[in-house]
Amino acid sequence: MRTSRRSDVDPFIVMDVMEAARAAEAAGRHVIHMEVGQPGTGAPQAAIRALGQAMDEGPLGYTVALGLPALRARIARLYGDWYDVDLNPDRVIVTSGASGGFILAFNALFDSGDRVGIGAPGYPSYRQILTGLGLTPVDLPTSAANRYQPVPDDFAGHDLQGLLVASPANPTGTMLDHTAMAHLVGAAQDVGASFISDEIYHGIEYEAKAVSALNVSDDVYVINSFSKYFSMTGWRAGWMVVPKDHVRVVERLAQNMFICPPHASQVAALAAMDATDELQANLDVYRTNRALMLEGLPKAGFMRIAPPDGAFYVYADVSELTDDSRAFAARILDEAGVAVTPGLDFDPVRGHQTLRFSYARTTDDIAEGLRRLKTFMDGR
Numbered sequence: 001m002r003t004s005r006r007s008d009v010d011p012f013i014v015m016d017v018m019e020a021a022r023a024a025e026a027a028g029r030h031v032i033h034m035e036v037g038q039p040g041t042g043a044p045q046a047a048i049r050a051l052g053q054a055m056d057e058g059p060l061g062y063t064v065a066l067g068l069p070a071l072r073a074r075i076a077r078l079y080g081d082w083y084d085v086d087l088n089p090d091r092v093i094v095t096s097g098a099s100g101g102f103i104l105a106f107n108a109l110f111d112s113g114d115r116v117g118i119g120a121p122g123y124p125s126y127r128q129i130l131t132g133l134g135l136t137p138v139d140l141p142t143s144a145a146n147r148y149q150p151v152p153d154d155f156a157g158h159d160l161q162g163l164l165v166a167s168p169a170n171p172t173g174t175m176l177d178h179t180a181m182a183h184l185v186g187a188a189q190d191v192g193a194s195f196i197s198d199e200i201y202h203g204i205e206y207e208a209k210a211v212s213a214l215n216v217s218d219d220v221y222v223i224n225s226f227s228k229y230f231s232m233t234g235w236r237a238g239w240m241v242v243p244k245d246h247v248r249v250v251e252r253l254a255q256n257m258f259i260c261p262p263h264a265s266q267v268a269a270l271a272a273m274d275a276t277d278e279l280q281a282n283l284d285v286y287r288t289n290r291a292l293m294l295e296g297l298p299k300a301g302f303m304r305i306a307p308p309d310g311a312f313y314v315y316a317d318v319s320e321l322t323d324d325s326r327a328f329a330a331r332i333l334d335e336a337g338v339a340v341t342p343g344l345d346f347d348p349v350r351g352h353q354t355l356r357f358s359y360a361r362t363t364d365d366i367a368e369g370l371r372r373l374k375t376f377m378d379g380r
């Protein structure tokens with residue numbers, strides 16, 4: 001049987017690294033995981049308790065397609081708390097993670113063949129999901145001078161129907177400030193491109209609070225998730241905020257594509273939103289780890305890094321060390337016992353000279369990983 005051309009998407013290379021790390025562990029090696037982009041912690045205790053209670057009380061059948069009303073209301077309240085934005089809960093749509101949000105957003109906004117700009121380096125699945133839906137991802141190479149975030153000049157003349165940005169970004173952790181966000185939203189709207197803001201790393205920020213696209217305009221799609229700050233990757237829960245006149249469009253798609261987001265995860269997510277102490281304790285660990293990384297990576301010889309404003313990644317330019325980041329990452333795993341991600345996932349053109357280091361695990365792990373990296377680099 002034939003398969004479609006649009007299903008011919010690239011694999012997620014970090015998954016291959018994870019598999020290589022697993023195989024090394026199965027063979028008895030001890031591996032420090034700096035490849036995975038997920039918290040080492042689980043869901044907040046309050047989330048687990050709330051779910052236990054809900055399972056005792058009822059069958060957890062389908063919810064309405066847009067999500068539990070109490071969760072939508074609680075998410076809307078977050079926008080008041082975090083951004084001083086007064087958000088109508090009707091505009092909040094609960095999704096199966098940010099990933100489910102992308103599927104709904106891309107289907108709601110674009111027609112086959114539409115061109116959607118994405119910054120390079122960027123989260124790999126943007127490109128693959130767009131391709132899988134018959135859309136055309138347009139890589140916008142960003143520069144270190146712009147801290148690896150797109151600027152309006154990068155897409156002038158590109159005939160885009162959409163622009164997708166992430167702040168803090170994966171793999172760099174860099175953020176757009178209010179001015180930069182406003183320029184991008186304005187420039188996209190000027191050329192009739194729908195603006196999508198991936199805000200999945202909000203809450204994990206170190207110096208300044210991240211700016212939401214909703215601080216700038218109501219005529220945008222915002223996508224967020226319980227995976228990162230709320231430490232609930234496997235629960236597959238996230239949300240979108242869309243313009244009021246798009247809610248029914250997305251609702252019809254959500255009803256048919258997903259019926260509803262996972263009920264159990266919605267119950268847990270609602271409770272997680274009030275687990276502030278536990279979530280802030282996780283953040284304290286990331287903050288300590290970040291400081292260790294910013295000190296330890298240059299000492300080990302990874303000099304060209306963009307200090308991250310948020311998320312839990314450091315992106316390093318290793319062009320002085322290799323032009324084959326995949327082979328270099330494999331050597332680091334093999335010789336140092338540290339799993340890191342080659343940049344090719346994030347930037348198919350320049351990523352053969354970059355690596356991403358994640359510091360989402362425990363501080364002891366990060367300290368040990370940095371020691372191993374230094375020994376590896378000293379002995380190269």
Ligand SMILES: Cc1ncc(COP(=O)(O)O)c(C=O)c1O
Binds near residue numbers: 224
């Ligand atoms: C920038 C970015 N967006 C979206 C996702 C997908 O997240 P989710 O688990 O909510 O589907 C990830 C996952 O790592 C990510 O890094």
